[in-house]
Every structure is written in structure tokens, then in C-alpha cells.
Amino acid sequence: MFPSRFDLVVAQTVAEAVEAKVDAGEGGRFLAGGQSLIPMMKMRVAFPETLIDINRIGGLDAIERANGHLRVGALVRHADVVASDATFGAVASAAPWVADPLVRNRGTMCGSVAHCDPEGDWNSVLFATGADVIAQGPGGERSISIADFVDGAFTSTLGEEELVVGLRIPVPSGRSGGAYLKLERKIGDYATVAVASHLELDDSGAISAAGLALTSVNPINTKVGDAEALMVGQQPSEELFAEAAELAAAAAEPRDDVRGTAAWKRQVVRTYTKRGLAAAAQQAEGS
Amino acid sequence: MEVNITINGSEHASDVEPRTLLVDHIRRTVGLTGTHVGCDTTSCGACTVLMDGTPVKACTVLAAQADGSEVTTVEGLKGADGLHPIQSAFTDDHGLQCGFCTPGMMLVGASLIAENPDPSDDEVRWAISGNLCRCTGYINIVKAIQTAAARVAESSNGS
Numbered sequence: 001m002f003p004s005r006f007d008l009v010v011a012q013t014v015a016e017a018v019e020a021k022v023d024a025g026e027g028g029r030f031l032a033g034g035q036s037l038i039p040m041m042k043m044r045v046a047f048p049e050t051l052i053d054i055n056r057i058g059g060l061d062a063i064e065r066a067n068g069h070l071r072v073g074a075l076v077r078h079a080d081v082v083a084s085d086a087t088f089g090a091v092a093s094a095a096p097w098v099a100d101p102l103v104r105n106r107g108t109m110c111g112s113v114a115h116c117d118p119e120g121d122w123n124s125v126l127f128a129t130g131a132d133v134i135a136q137g138p139g140g141e142r143s144i145s146i147a148d149f150v151d152g153a154f155t156s157t158l159g160e161e162e163l164v165v166g167l168r169i170p171v172p173s174g175r176s177g178g179a180y181l182k183l184e185r186k187i188g189d190y191a192t193v194a195v196a197s198h199l200e201l202d203d204s205g206a207i208s209a210a211g212l213a214l215t216s217v218n219p220i221n222t223k224v225g226d227a228e229a230l231m232v233g234q235q236p237s238e239e240l241f242a243e244a245a246e247l248a249a250a251a252a253e254p255r256d257d258v259r260g261t262a263a264w265k266r267q268v269v270r271t272y273t274k275r276g277l278a279a280a281a282q283q284a285e286g287s
Numbered sequence: 288m289e290v291n292i293t294i295n296g297s298e299h300a301s302d303v304e305p306r307t308l309l310v311d312h313i314r315r316t317v318g319l320t321g322t323h324v325g326c327d328t329t330s331c332g333a334c335t336v337l338m339d340g341t342p343v344k345a346c347t348v349l350a351a352q353a354d355g356s357e358v359t360t361v362e363g364l365k366g367a368d369g370l371h372p373i374q375s376a377f378t379d380d381h382g383l384q385c386g387f388c389t390p391g392m393m394l395v396g397a398s399l400i401a402e403n404p405d406p407s408d409d410e411v412r413w414a415i416s417g418n419l420c421r422c423t424g425y426i427n428i429v430k431a432i433q434t435a436a437a438r439v440a441e442s443s444n445g446s
Contacts, residue, residue, distance in 0.1 A: 102342050
């Protein structure tokens with residue numbers, strides 16, 4: 001298999017890439033790791049007229065902490081996230097479970113986020129940690145909260161002339177923990193079910209911030225807002241997490257498919273939510 | 288478009304269509320057919336090559352993206368003094384049956400032992416988790432990669 005014909009623009013700067021996108025219009029697509037886009041082009045599900053390769057742009061490959069945030073550039077590969085010392089909680093926990101080792105060597109975190117695959121892992125992590133997507137267009141840079149960014153399956157609110165140049169994930173200042181528990185049939189498969197959890201504790205040990213999001217059990221990654229609200233202000237406990245798990249199970253509308261029945265997947269949501277939150281709390285208490 | 292890729296130490300300058308995949312470029316333009324095309328959908332790892340030392344699935348990289356890089360294919364494993372330790376270990380430990388996944392398995396194995404001189408079972412299995420063996424000969428593949436690691440460690444200790 002091979003893609004349909006396209007013009008290739010190899011951009012050297014972000015400005016050049018954005019300019020090429022403006023010129024290409026609707027028929028233009030950015031190419032970073034290409035681990036989703038190239039297969040889609042080979043299957044002729046995607047057929048951009050112009051492909052704008054951003055891999056040669058300097059300065060987009062840093063993953064680092066700055067001003068209370070973890071900043072992830074557009075060319076940071078999943079493998080770089082696995083190897084990074086700057087990550088924390090759910091981000092560090094999810095990275096080794098994205099795709100397989102070879103795909104992680106090429107695919108980028110930002111590309112995966114921008115792709116908005118409804119079964120992608122990263123957007124759940126970004127929901128749980130309350131991250132922002134940084135987009136650059138001809139008018140400059142803007143920051144979009146992940147909740148405003150994700151619009152649906154394979155759809156985001158990114159402007160036609162904008163490039164995702166990075167992610168900004170708030171690094172908790174106090175005690176915190178997080179986990180990404182993913183059930184998959186084999187390495188490299190989509191999640192059957194995955195749960196991202198994130199907890200921050202105040203000085204009294206009560207939960208001061210909570211994040212919970214689900215992968216592969218709804219038409220798009222799902223933030224479980226009512227469970228998050230329930231936990232804030234409470235002391236971590238098995239009972240509390242069991243209650244949160246019920247809300248998570250209620251928020252999941254999985255389908256019967258080759259990966260399992262809907263009823264079973266909902267039960268996995270329940271179990272993984274309890275385990276994930278317990279792991280997050282334990283990590284926070286030890287931090 | 289013009290691309291210049293160093294494959295197994297030799298420079299190959301060619302005029303390719305932008306849509307040419309790296310694996311097709313290696314097999315058809317350069318004529319090295321040791322790199323296999325299996326699933327062609329980024330799942331099986333039969334097309335694995337090292338791009339600047341990092342294993343990637345060459346069915347999911349454009350040749351144009353490899354412009355200026357150094358690519359190692361299975362043909363590049365063999366050195367002046369004979370087979371690479373990963374190759375002789377695959378032979379000795381029966382690390383292959385039909386042989387289709389073998390180039391990818393050996394390149395991932397070689398890349399692993401370059402970083403980790405004494406990989407555990409779990410570490411080897413984790414490293415090859417993007418490569419499928421449809422003969423399901425994983426036990427001997429894992430064994431062969433560990434044998435190769437031990438031989439490399441032994442020869443570097445001895446020298």
C-alpha cells in the first residue's frame with residue numbers, strides 16, 4: 001500500500017510551516033511522527049494534497065518543566081516521554097503503554113493529541129491533569145484547554161491555519177500522584193478500557209484537586225467531572241474511591257465488540273478507577 | 288524529489304516521489320530485500336530498520352523523512368569479521384522458523400543489547416513487543432537475544 005499523490009513541503013521553522021498551511025488550505029496536513037497519519041494515507045482514508053513535514057524544525061523536541069508546567073514540544077516522541085525525568089504521575093504512567101516500542105520511537109505526543117483518536121491514550125491523561133494545547137497560527141500563539149480542544153472523534157477546535165506546537169501540563173506544587181491503567185489485548189492494540197487518575201493532597205491530607213478520565217468506553221475520551229467534584233475536599237479512602245468508581249461506570253457507555261462485552265468493560269472501568277485512584281493516593285501520600 | 292540516505296554505510300542518492308515509503312525505497316530502489324513487508328499497517332515490525340540507530344517501522348516512514356539519515360538494514364548487521372553476534376545467536380538458538388520476522392527481530396535485538404548489555408526476559412519481551420512472530424517462536428527469539436548479549440559482553444570483557 002502507498003498513499004495517493006501529494007506535494008511535500010519540508011518546513012524549517014514554525015512560521016514556514018504555518019505559512020505552508022495557509023497556502024495549502026483545507027488540503028494541507030502537518031506531518032510529525034506520522035504513525036497515525038501515514039497508515040491512514042496508505043488506506044486512503046486520508047488524502048492530503050499537501051503534506052507539511054515539521055520534523056526538521058528546531059526547538060520543538062524539548063520536554064521540560066518551566067513556570068510550574070511540564071512543557072512538551074511538538075516533536076517530542078512518545079519514547080522521549082518514557083525516558084524523561086521531567087514527567088510525573090499519570091503522564092509518566094501512561095507513556096510506556098502508548099502503542100508499541102517502535103511506534104513510540106517515531107510517534108509524537110502532540111501529534112497524538114491533535115489527532116483526537118477517540119481511543120487514544122494521551123487525551124485522557126490531559127483531561128485528568130487539566131492540560132492546555134498550545135497552537136500557533138498566522139496571528140500568533142494561543143492556549144486552548146484540552147476540554148475546549150477536543151471536539152469529537154478525530155475532530156478538534158484547532159483552526160485550519162494552526163499548528164499544535166506544544167502542550168502545557170500543570171505540575172502540582174504540593175503532594176500529588178497519578179496513574180494510567182490500561183487493559184489491552186496485546187501491546188500496540190487500542191485500549192479495551194483505560195482510566196487516567198490524578199490526585200493532589202493538601203496539608204491535612206484531604207484531596208485538593210482530582211482528575212479522572214476514561215479511554216475507549218465512549219465515542220470520545222471522557223472526563224468524569226462529577227467524580228472529580230465528589231472527591232475534592234474529602235480524605236482519600238476506599239469508600240470514596242468506590243463511590244467515584246460508580247460515577248465513572250455510569251459515565252461509560254461502552255459497546256459490545258471484539259474486545260469484550262459492554263457490561264464487562266463497565267466493570268473494568270469500576271475496578272480500574274478504584275485501583276487507579278488508590279495508586280494515585282498512595283503515590284501522593286508518599287511524595 | 289532528491290533524497291540522500293546512507294544505507295549500511297553507503298550513500299544512496301535517488302529521485303523519489305514524496306509518497307514513496309522508506310521500506311519500498313530500500314527494497315525496490317536500492318534493491319535490498321532483507322527488509323520485509325508484512326502487515327503494511329504498522330503492526331507487525333517485519334519492516335523494522337534502524338534510523339540513526341533507532342528501530343522504526345519502515346512501512347510508516349516516508350523515504351523523504353529519512354533524507355540525510357543513516358539507515359541500517361539486516362544486510363548491514365554483518366561485519367568485516369563475519370556475522371553479527373545477534374545473527375549467530377539466532378542461528379545457534381533456533382531463533383527463527385520461517386524467517387519472515389527475523390530481520391526485524393534481529394535489528395530490535397541488536398539495538399536493545401547496544402543499550403542494555405544484560406537484558407532480562409521481561410526486558411527482551413518488552414523490546415520486541417512491536418514485532419510479531421507468526422510462528423510464535425518467541426521463546427527462542429528471547430533466548431537468542433540474551434545469548435547475543437552475553438557473547439557481546441564476554442568478548443568486550445576479554446578484549
